[in-house]
């Protein structure tokens with residue numbers, strides 16, 4: 709990919725007035741600023757990440773509704789963290805593969821991208837399992853209460 713040309717997804721155009729830096733960051737604030745930019749890129753480029761963000765918000769809302777305890781919050785936080793981390797790794801791998809092979813097909817590029825995507829699926833399955841184990845005991849009394857009320 710040449711400088712300023714769009715990437716595979718057509719989203720890497722150089723912005724007017726944007727400073728092109730390849731030197732080391734000079735201080736904490738500059739490093740932090742670039743890290744925040746990285747998080748922004750993840751949200752902008754990854755449709756799945758926006759879905760994870762929405763799903764996490766729903767799970768947190770349900771957690772508050774069901775008044776889950778401290779320990780259960782830790783499990784939920786860990787599940788959300790695992791999915792988000794897997795998505796970070798997936799995006800890093802995808803970007804590096806696109807940088808190296810560009811528009812060419814390469815079987816190893818396929819392996820790298822598919823394994824990275826597999827990591828996200830793996831983390832998502834873990835998160836669903838944690839959510840089920842955590843929320844189930846809070847839901848059982850409510851469900852049986854609803855059933856008693858109906859019959």
Ligand SMILES: Nc1ncnc2c1ncn2[C@@H]1O[C@H](COP(=O)(O)OP(=O)(O)OP(=O)(O)O)[C@@H](O)[C@H]1O
Nearest residue numbers: 756802809810811812813814815817818821822825
């Ligand atoms: N350069 C390449 N060589 C070989 N296979 C590729 C290459 N680029 C992509 N693929 C294959 O095409 C699939 C889709 O590629 P794409 O770059 O859209 O991945 P994606 O962005 O990982 O998808 P998602 O955003 O859903 O994670 C990959 O999972 C991989 O199997």
